Amino acid sequence: MVKMQIKSLIQSPWTTIMGIMLFVFAFGYFYWKINPLLIYQEQQPVFFFDSLFFKEFSLSPGGLLDWVSRLLSQFYYIRWTGAVLLAMLITLSSLLFRRLLQQNHQHLAFSSLPFLPAALFIYLYSGYHLPLMLLVGIMASLLFALTFLLKSANLLMRILFFIPLFAVLYYLVGGLAFLFAALVIVQDLFNKNGIIASAGYLILSAVIPWIGTLGLFLLPVKDAFLVNLKLKISGLTINWSWVLLFIVLLFLINLLYAKYAARRWKAHKNNASIAFWTGLLNVFILLSCFVVILVRKNDPVKKQVLELDYYVDHSQWQQVI
Template sequence: MNLSVEKIGKTGLTLLLAITAFVFWNNYYPAHLLYHEQYQLFLFDGAYLWERLSVPEGFADYIAEFLTQFYYHPWMGALILSFLLTAIQLLCWALVKKFGTLYIYYPLSFIPVFVLWHYLADENAMLSLAVAILIVLIAGNLYFLIKNTRLRLIYALGCIPVLYWLAGTIVYVFIGWVVLSILIEAYRTRTYFSPLFCSLGLIAWGILIPLVTAYFLQYPLLRLLRGLEYYRFPEVFPNIIYAIGLLLVLIPVVSSLFPLWNKRIGVIIEVVLVACWGYNYVKSGCDFSKEESMKYDWMVREKQWNEIIRMAESKTPTSPYSVTCLNLALGMTGQMGDRMFEFYQNGTEGLLAKYQRDFTSPLPTSEAFYYLGMINTAQRFTFEAMEAIPNFRKSTRCFKRLAETNLINGQYQVAAKYLHALSKTLFYKDWAEETLGYLGNEKKINAHPEWGWLRKARYTEDFLFSDREMDMMLGLLYQHNYQNKLAFEYLLAYVMQQRDIDKFMRYYPLGAHSDYDHIPKHYQELLVYVWTQTHNSWKGMPWSIYPDVMRDIMDFAKIFSTQSNAREYLKQRYGQTYWNYLLLN
């Protein structure tokens, strides 16, 4: 294989990695990027930088957060990840070469990258690990550039605490390279005492630093020895991180032992093997059902109601998280009463889910409460979601919503606090500065299409929130302002989801206060169901029901009451009706 072919081949493979990574994150996994972006609040602020730098790994974390803010535009996030993965592969190869590995083993430098990629597909894997790996690879390559043995040792000794502080426990990878290179050299020169002494000293030095740190920082020793910010959950340290570390240490050494064999076939086999394994391994790390849920959530953030419905039409969502988003979209577009049961429903949890102490599930529900006008509850769910972020970060999304709820509630100084913070961000700055202009300006707020309306919709009579009396609270909300059609639709949807027909019949007449031009289809389905339970004919029925609905209920009732094995048939034919939810689910 001549030089140019080798170069073209290597460049081609690396380029392929870069393009594949970009396409993957941009086209197949963008919602994960948006998910990450919302759970941090990167501030261009000296105090923020100092807070990060005051703990080990803080620098990598700071850089990672800086980069993560660009996930606001997924294409930027995809570009960043593509660049990071590519840079890691190239630096990994540069280091592998230092151990004397033959160029035909170039594809092996992709292995740690694929493992890292698999790891990053986890929604709780933080970018700080990738940044930390990049830092340690740079430090490792610099180490091998130093030719003088003594200088190398001094560099390594100095690098270990610095790397620990900047990049965290990934420093052990650096120690691994240094120790192995010393031992290989010792084996070659048959001089053991000094290299062994140095190796043990370096390892001890690497362990000592976290031990000393534990006396100054309030973290459990185990976390200081494992890493603080590589994963969102502090108690969790996925084994894959150990695997990445081991691969980074071992690949250079092990690959240096591989012989030179049939170049062309060998390389082709290697490329095929690594690529196939890489594809499958990365795929096994992906969770596309979560990607779908995250996409729904993101579209709710962006108020893309029709997009949400279109997406559900092509594949009905099934998780309460996504169904909450879909139902909100149906409500916001006035289609809830007509179309809700066209889609899979999982009870009231898909409408207004009960509060769970986590950082994800309260957010779609908080969006629903917000648009309903239950401002205090929206504020609580948002605040709680933010406080539940396991790595104690704040959230751009939550800060934005908290600024809005406080603004609507007239708590201007609290709103100003959140807005001042958002003014120090890259992508929320303009919005924050514009919103600051609303504070204290009642006329301007009241004229705002969203905030002004929500002020009219929110409660004015106090009570204590009770999730066991959600229908009562929705009823009060609607009675407070009959223009709040969304509250009425949620009220009826809530009792329909509960299969509480009595309550539906009690609440239904309240709809007279709203400007319906027809009785929504699902209400018709329930009304005719009730009618047919007590009457033998349509005569005297007080509602305007579509003829096809009347026809369908008759057919449905006939089959349902006479055919005991017609469940599947009925589900197929009437799967998009309320009768299906009421009687067949």
């Protein structure tokens, strides 16, 4: 089963080529322009291979995501491993999203669509501040959504299957589990009895975190819905729900295309002119995204301060002078 899932992620030559290109671009960008060493210097992620340290994170929803993110963040300490880590996670997230868009053999509205979240992640992780938990949590939600949507069952079985999946995911990643719920809700709106199912998912995704506040976790109700969605970055608390909404919007656009426009498009798929302009549009979308990333100007003073801090911490006085 696992081999089939992996094979399905890379079944298209176009997917493989684009995945390799994305990985190479992301690696080069983070290695030469960003330097993961400076991300480590900025965040100083504390991690211990200790049972007490693990237990501290296992007592609250989303705590394990924080624990895993801190573990993975140790790869930032070496420049090339940090670049490989970010490039690999971003590429895998793109492949997961592509597979999710194509679940049940649906058509892609644009072949560039799965790579838009990847471009956003590269942009966001260029600022040295954002912890890995956002990206890792979104990947977990995409994986759970793919697992759920590929499982064909009647209405009752789908709702019953949703309960343990959402509960486990909520415990693992906190509020980022609402991405999974939103994707499932949007998908089932277009299925038979979909309104009933979607209403059920919506109620369950609200009730399960609330139940957790009744004794399982020491959290106020408000915070239970915002765990790992509100992250403190450079002294500012930022709500990252908009990233989830962006992914859901792309999913909805592709779903609407698959349901209502794919048949009309299929009749013209052999039209050379349409194929040419569609391909040109995809290239333009991708190039525009990555040009925006490349021309982004990070704070040069901030980068210099981080570099100086790193040199001082490692007694590289010649670099300081």
